[in-house]
Amino acid sequence: MSEKDKTHNVEGTGEPISRRKILAWLTSMGLLGSGIVTIFSNFVFIKPRATYGQPSRFNIGTPEEYPPGTRMAFGDRKVAIIREADKMAAISLTCTHLGCTVGVAETGFACPCHGSRFDQDGNVTGGPAPKALPWYEVSLAPNGELEIDKSKEITPGKWFKV
Amino acid sequence: MSDAKQKKNFLSAIKEMPAAVWSSVFRNRLPHTDLGRSRTSFTNFFLHIQPVKVHKHTLKPWFTMGLGLISLFLFLILIVTGVLLMFYYVPSTTQAYDRMLDLRGTVAFGTMLRNMHRWSAHGMVAVVFLHMCRVFFTGSYKKPREFNWVVGVLLFLLTLFASFTGYLLPWDQLAFWAITVGTAIAGYAPVFGEQIRFLLLGDTTVGQEALLRFYVLHVAVLPVLMTLLIAVHFWRIRKDGGLSRPEDADIVTETSANLTNLQPNPAVAASSINTIEIKRYGIQGLVRGHFTKVGNVPDNTVFSYPNLLLAELFVFILTIFGVLLVSYFFNAPLEEPVNILHPPNPSKAPWYFLGLQEMVSYSAFWGGVGIPAIEVLILLFVPYLDRNKKGVGRWFAKERLLANTLFMTFVVVNIILIIIGTFFRGQNWEFVSPF
Numbered sequence: 001m002s003e004k005d006k007t008h009n010v011e012g013t014g015e016p017i018s019r020r021k022i023l024a025w026l027t028s029m030g031l032l033g034s035g036i037v038t039i040f041s042n043f044v045f046i047k048p049r050a051t052y053g054q055p056s057r058f059n060i061g062t063p064e065e066y067p068p069g070t071r072m073a074f075g076d077r078k079v080a081i082i083r084e085a086d087k088m089a090a091i092s093l094t095c096t097h098l099g100c101t102v103g104v105a106e107t108g109f110a111c112p113c114h115g116s117r118f119d120q121d122g123n124v125t126g127g128p129a130p131k132a133l134p135w136y137e138v139s140l141a142p143n144g145e146l147e148i149d150k151s152k153e154i155t156p157g158k159w160f161k162v
Numbered sequence: 163m164s165d166a167k168q169k170k171n172f173l174s175a176i177k178e179m180p181a182a183v184w185s186s187v188f189r190n191r192l193p194h195t196d197l198g199r200s201r202t203s204f205t206n207f208f209l210h211i212q213p214v215k216v217h218k219h220t221l222k223p224w225f226t227m228g229l230g231l232i233s234l235f236l237f238l239i240l241i242v243t244g245v246l247l248m249f250y251y252v253p254s255t256t257q258a259y260d261r262m263l264d265l266r267g268t269v270a271f272g273t274m275l276r277n278m279h280r281w282s283a284h285g286m287v288a289v290v291f292l293h294m295c296r297v298f299f300t301g302s303y304k305k306p307r308e309f310n311w312v313v314g315v316l317l318f319l320l321t322l323f324a325s326f327t328g329y330l331l332p333w334d335q336l337a338f339w340a341i342t343v344g345t346a347i348a349g350y351a352p353v354f355g356e357q358i359r360f361l362l363l364g365d366t367t368v369g370q371e372a373l374l375r376f377y378v379l380h381v382a383v384l385p386v387l388m389t390l391l392i393a394v395h396f397w398r399i400r401k402d403g404g405l406s407r408p409e410d411a412d413i414v415t416e417t418s419a420n421l422t423n424l425q426p427n428p429a430v431a432a433s434s435i436n437t438i439e440i441k442r443y444g445i446q447g448l449v450r451g452h453f454t455k456v457g458n459v460p461d462n463t464v465f466s467y468p469n470l471l472l473a474e475l476f477v478f479i480l481t482i483f484g485v486l487l488v489s490y491f492f493n494a495p496l497e498e499p500v501n502i503l504h505p506p507n508p509s510k511a512p513w514y515f516l517g518l519q520e521m522v523s524y525s526a527f528w529g530g531v532g533i534p535a536i537e538v539l540i541l542l543f544v545p546y547l548d549r550n551k552k553g554v555g556r557w558f559a560k561e562r563l564l565a566n567t568l569f570m571t572f573v574v575v576n577i578i579l580i581i582i583g584t585f586f587r588g589q590n591w592e593f594v595s596p597f
Contacts, residue, residue, distance in 0.1 A: 043361070051365045075503040078367070094367075098522070099346035100339070100505040113343070113509035114523065115590025128591065130526040 056151040062144055063088065063162040071120075073104045079136060079148060080104055082120075087159035090136040090148045091122045097129040109133060121156060132156055199465040209471075213400060215463035216470045219407040219555070225300070226405065228477040229293035234392065235481040236286040241385065243279040251331065253377035255370045258333035259499045266496070277489035283325045285485065287514050290321045298544070298569045301553045301562050302406035308545035310398040313391055315541045320388050322514060327380040329512050330373060335497040339509040341376070342368050347511070347522055347530040355531070408555040412462060507589050516583030517576050523591055537572070 060081060066072065070083040078093040078101055093109070095102050100113035108125065109118040116127030123132045137152040138160035185191075189205040190198060203214040219225065250269055251261050265272035294314060297303055303311035330341040345368065349359040364371030399405065497506075511519045521529025540547070553559025558566055588594035 046364075047357075047361055048364050048371065052371060053365045053367065053369045056366075097346070097526070098343040098509070098519075099349075099367075100342065100509055101503060112507040113339070113505050113591070115592065128523045128526070 057147060057149045059141055059143075059145040059147050061146065063140075063146055066146075071104055075101065077148075077150075079150065080109070081146075081148075083162075084159075086162045088138055088146070088162055089159050090138050092134045092136065092150075094133075095129060096124075096131045096133060097127070102133070123156070193467060196465065199467045202467050203465075209467065211396060211400075212466045212470055213404060214466060216466045217404055217407055217411065218462045218464055219411040220405045221464070221469060221473055223473075225555075225557075227292075227296060228473075228480075229289055229296050231474060231477045232481050233286060233290045233293055235478050236282045236289060236485070237388065237392070239282045239482065239485055240279060240286065243275050243282070244381065244385075246275055247279060248381060253331065253373050255333060255373055255500070258331065258373065262332045262334070262496055273493065274489055277492065277494050278485055279328075280494035281488045281492070282485050283328060284513070285488075286321055287325050290318050294318055294541075295569075295573060299566055300406060300555060300557055301559055301565075302555065303545040304406070304548070304551065304554050305545075306402045307398075307406060310395060310402060311545050312542055313395045313398065315538070317388060317391050317395060319538065320384055320391065324380060324384040324388065325514070326512060327376040327384065330368070330376045331380065332496060333373065333500055335500060335504075335506055336495060338368060338500040338502075339505050340511050341372070342505075343509050343519065344511045344515055345372075347515070347518055350522070350526050350530040352527070352531070406555040411555065508587060508591050510583070510587075513580060513584055517579035520579045520583035520587070 054077065058077065060074070063083075066081055066083045066088065068083055068085050070081060072081045073079075073093060074081065075093070080091045080093055082089045082091060091109075093102050093104075094100075095111040095113065095116055097111065097114055097116050100111050102109040102111045102116070102118065105117075107117070108120045109122065111117070111127065111129070114128055116129035117125045118129070118133055119125050121132075122135065124130075134153040135156045135158065137149045137154050139147050139149070141147040190202045193199045193202045200214040203209045203212060247265070250265060250272070252258060262276075265276050269275075297311065297314065326341075326344060329344075330337045345359050345362055348362065349355045351358060360366065362372070362375065363369075364375050510516060518530055518534060521533060523529070525532075548565050550562060550565065552561035585596040586593055
């Protein structure tokens with residue numbers, strides 16, 4: 001047995017850890033760290049910073065275009081504009097069950113895919129949907145037009161006063 | 163050396179060139195002796211994936227039913243037809259559907275290629291699953307094959323994912339809503355669900371980004387990963403001593419020893435005379451050491467060339483015949499182009515996810531994420547959970563009654579859920595009778 005082989009760190013013996021062992025440990029930790037950073041940066045890369053689809057924020061015209069009692073579906077935007085007297089709201093048309101587009105019905109909203117039903121405020125009244133349709137933030141842009149921001153969900157029932 | 167003699171040498175070299183080229187490429191003539199058969203297996207790249215000798219039990223058609231091979235051949239058919247389809251396909255929301263129509267109308271063999279690709283993909287999902295059932299019911303995942311089962315489960319998941327990503331590419335109503343529903347199920351995963359969905363789609367809804375991402379996954383990432391894992395899967399079969407076989411398969415009986423028709427080397431025979439009855443090693447074990455050949459000890463193996471190769475050829479012809487037959491009579495579905503405003507009622511995921519969708523209709527989280535995750539985890543760890551060492555290499559071994567019953571329940575429940583989701587769910591996901 002050579003001199004080198006005898007240098008091992010046995011618990012309690014107080015023998016020093018060999019330099020070779022420390023270097024090996026540092027190298028493996030370095031490689032492991034680099035590996036983790038690589039995987040992580042790949043995730044950062046494939047998560048788009050800008051999406052090329054529809055913008056989440058858009059204008060829908062002035063409040064006057066929506067007389068009280070309006071329940072209007074913007075199908076391609078997947079949002080419904082509701083106006084009752086002087087308050088307005090934007091409710092999502094994406095079914096919370098499996099992502100189909102719900103239709104505006106007499107009693108509220110109905111999903112054609114799997115039969116989920118929602119009341120006029122988007123609360124679930126039937127079918128497999130697990131939660132209510134989200135409400136989006138409505139605000140007045142400086143040019144007097146209404147602006148919907150689909151990236152900002154607000155608590156249902158929080159109306160926008162016109 | 164005289165000029166004339168040199169000229170003669172040169173001419174004879176030219177004359178011998180075809181033979182020289184042939185023998186340098188193939189190294190062996192078609193073998194007629196045992197030595198030649200083993201040489202052929204050793205020196206040919208494509209044949210060296212096979213063992214030189216294969217156990218007779220492995221060649222029994224009803225033991226494996228060739229399911230693993232069929233999976234491989236379907237994968238190869240998918241690669242070939244897939245690459246051909248790539249020449250005409252464009253992963254763009256404005257062009258993809260038109261290209262589908264082109265495949266149907268103008269591209270030579272377009273319909274047939276798409277049919278073959280579509281039906282092979284569905285077939286592969288089913289056959290890989292059946293292969294998994296075969297391995298379970300014959301207890302073939304036990305030591306030393308535990309990890310190869312894990313690789314197999316990963317391959318099954320990759321097969322599902324490859325099929326799922328391909329489902330979107332035609333960009334018709336069927337594709338769009340199936341992927342909308344399918345990715346919505348992924349969104350139910352806790353904590354990371356929405357993020358996974360966003361990474362997968364590259365956007366909040368299924369659109370151009372999703373189409374491009376699914377395309378890249380489908381034609382590059384997943385096939386490469388699967389090829390790699392298939393290579394590992396096959397390599398491990400060899401290193402684990404071939405396919406599993408019952409304990410008594412290695413006992414050499416008088417007749418089978420005679421069938422090998424060998425003259426045992428007296429020296430080897432003398433040393434092995436006591437071990438013949440309990441011989442446990444295959445030829446792979448011998449290759450590991452210094453020697454590739456220890457003499458003609460009688461055993462229950464036959465040469466892979468031609469026995470195994472013919473069996474494989476038979477399975478290949480059967481597979482491609484089946485695919486061609488189905489593709490000739492049934493066209494791959496193509497519905498109307500995507501219309502975001504009009505989801506079909508009911509919107510259904512691909513058939514192999516309809517069991518999930520059926521469960522999702524009872525509980526979104528448990529049906530879509532919880533139970534499937536538990537199922538996959540149990541599948542992955544099956545070889546480490548089942549400590550019973552008995553019943554390897556036999557269908558429905560009595561010793562494995564409990565394990566087999568549990569697995570059979572898992573299989574039957576999932577198949578019933580898929581059947582309900584496929585045939586018994588109509589408008590609004592309400593129960594309908596298909597009859």
